[in-house]
Amino acid sequence: MVYDIEFARRTPSPALNPVPEPEKTVLFIDFDNTISCGDVLDSVIERFSRSEQWRHWQAEWCAGRISTLECLQRQVGDLEVDEATLLDFVRAAPIDPDFVRLQDWAARTGARLNIVSDNFAPIVRAILARHGVELPPIYANELRFEGRRLVPSFPYRSAACRRCAHCKAVHFARCEGLRTLYVGDGLSDTCPAQRADRVFAKDSLAEFLRDAGRPFIPFSSLGDVVRRLEQDAAAAAPRPD
Ligand SMILES: [Mg+2]
DSSP states (O other), X not given: OOSOHHHHHXXXXXXXXXXXXXXXXXXXXXXXXXXXXXXXXXXXXXXXBSXXXXXXXXXXXXXXXXXXXXXXXXXXXXXXXXXXXXXXXXXXXXXXXXXXXXXXXXXXXXXEEEEEEEEEHHHHHHHHHHTTOOOOOEEEEEEEEETTEEEEEOTTOOTTOSSOSXXXXXXXXXXXXXXXXXXXXXXXXXXXXXXXXXXXXOHHHHHHHHHHTOOOEEOSSHHHHHHHXXXXXXXXXXXXX
């Protein structure tokens, strides 16, 4: 099993306390199907693959027989599209309109917001720019174009993790002494979700955490996340005498 639920069950969970000091907070947020509506990378693979082999690799990955790295290397290696066409295609992807409210919350409170994605940085940047969103720090896989072929690279692999192509937990090493929040939806979010002080989860990430007996706050859209963060801030604010 690539995603080790037994390990998650054995690892102690943090308590679900309110977040008292947002300015000492780092919020990590996934991109596909968390900020974007739907999985953009899946739609790229479906649209531009030269063959149907991607379905086989996807099934192997889902069954835990190959790592995310191997799956992505094979699927991206099988794509045939030039840079302009690819970026044009992804710019049509909608995003959750409340992502801007989440950015406003971070700006207002001094919390640092970082995007961590198993997608590719040029794709994430193109979509956010198309929506006029101010770009936060983006940690993602990288992509080089050679004509109509794509060459992926994975700068955030972890030697300690056999599961992920981009092990999003590596970014927690920079967060000592800070409160960490995580927002995500998928199996590529399981490593960071086990490191964060507080997790907002939906879909397969929520299922994983539920099965592992780990605490999380369910959400269906980023509006839910913003509302909960604002409630926490109001609850933590000093009361007037
Ligand atoms: Mg996702």
